[in-house]
Amino acid sequence: MTRKRLILGAGIAAAALVLAGCGSTESNSDEPLELTFWHGYTEADGDVLEQIVSDFNDSQDGIVIKTEVNPWAVIDDTLLPALSAGNGPDIVAMPAERLPVYADKGAFVSLDDFYADPANNASAVNDGAVEMITVNDTKYGVPTGFVPLAVYYNKALFEAAGITDAPATWDDWVEVAKQLTVDENGDGTPEQYGVVLPDHATVANGLWPALFYGNGGGIVDGGDTAVIDSPENAATLEFWRDAIVGDKISPTGVDGIGADELFSSGKAAMTVGGPWMVFIAADNDIDYGIAPIPAGPVEQASSAIGVSMAITEQEDAAKQAAAEKFFAYFLNDENSVTWSLGSGWPPLRSDIPADAVAENPTVAALTAQSAFAKPLLPGVVNSTDVLTAVDELTQRALAGEDIAALLAEAQTSIQSALDK
Structure with missing residues (x-):
């Protein structure tokens, strides 16, 4: 699929x-x-x-x-x-x-x-x-x-950069992505990104929940209680905004399908996806590897x-x-x-x-x-509105808006969706 x-x-x-x-x-x-x-x-x-x-x-x-x-x-x-x-x-x-x-x-x-x-x-x-x-x-x-969602990586680009192992932790992930990011003309827009981490419509909406889990956060507890507004989630958004926007390891404003296109064209060395990435890689003659989503500060976790x-x-x-x-x-x-x-x-x-x-x-x-x-959101009836709120949160956070205010807004939106 x-x-x-x-x-x-x-x-x-x-x-x-x-x-x-x-x-x-x-x-x-x-x-x-x-x-x-x-x-x-x-x-x-x-x-x-x-x-x-x-x-x-x-x-x-x-x-x-x-x-x-x-x-x-x-x-x-x-x-x-x-x-x-x-x-x-x-x-x-x-x-x-x-x-x-x-x-x-x-x-x-x-x-x-x-x-x-x-x-x-x-x-x-x-x-x-x-x-x-x-x-x-x-x-x-x-x-x-x-x-589970996993990291799919371009072996040829890894080899060209002298990288032999897939990253194991968030810090490793960022460092490897920096090595794989190439801005040949120095105009601030890389010709090759180390990774593509879309900020909305993300891998059937599972990427950012996986990142929240890795730092001990979450979205919904027990199917009926919003828990998005937490210090753990704030720290996750800060970490990845610094890496994506500050270090330019990934483009912003990209959705899940756009991420697939960047990976399939060789313009991103890593992406997060599911089994469909095998077909995408094969169709584009990409020799790929599969690795777990790197462990966050609290645990190794992935959305399924x-x-x-x-x-x-x-x-x-x-x-x-x-x-x-x-x-x-x-x-x-x-x-x-x-x-x-x-x-x-x-x-x-x-x-x-x-x-x-x-x-x-x-x-x-x-x-x-x-x-x-x-x-991903087991037993949650109004999953569409919940995931829409997460999409809005992540996209606006990477666009530079205040994270604390965004989390409070998302908490209200998600709880409202759960209460319908």
Whole structure:
């Protein structure tokens, strides 16, 4: 999945969801039960998902799953109207931080019983991934991805600068980035940046939370309390503003997609991203390495982003059972490995041995980093407004505004979003 397709566009339609009016189509007893599955996977991950769906359809006679592929933003914009009109999907995949929004509106069925049955292969699903699909103590989804953000670096640029190791701490990160920043004509605008750290729309909004975590800060506590206005977060913003603006190791005013473009063109030696960076690097003939986000003053931490499947609430017990059968198939031993190797995401189940995915170096690297990954806004219903407030905070902080005032403003905005 590319980041461009992962980042969501417009918000949810304002109209209230009228699920009670959603009809269901009972299948003829002589015909297989047909389920529609919306997802936004379009790269190699899409190919492997389509193959798993095809294999599932071939594995039995009673269920046929038909996929419909749309950009993630389109799914986000059209799901509620489609469900209200009675022509929505039976299964839908979406970025996991969006799932609580729909669960809170009654769009998805509970999967607590699914997780309670050992036959469904869900008991060992990564705890952080499960946390992202849990809203008010109820599980509403089955993850298709849970991955820590990581540093992707251009090996050729590292070698040219005589740098042999990826940075391990924030101080190392800044020093390495300084060495890799090149301003050949001395005009104050580097031709090559040591790193690109976007200040808004940042890596599906996970970059700055990761930096806050590394210095002992945070954004939301317990799903309902804003904690953005803290001394730890103020120190984080001061540190990175000094490095980005003062030392010019990264451009300002750049969003996540712009960061990908700088890295892919060789104009930035390091960036922060997810598995999609593998495809970007390959498309641009960049020999890349993957390293953890360097440790902050307090801890080694990274944000983890995810994608999850859910079953829509359309009052059809047979379809729910059929969808759960597919979920169990998706999570079985063979498909857990097949999906991980093909998608580039770490295994969803913690009991998959490391050697089962060792042939894919990206998966192996990211799997090792999953131990210190923190899920992005787990269980937060109004995640869009929360992340928008973080974007505004970071962009204005790097533009030079007063950090203390910005944090107080963000605290009010985020708490207001949580209270809606």
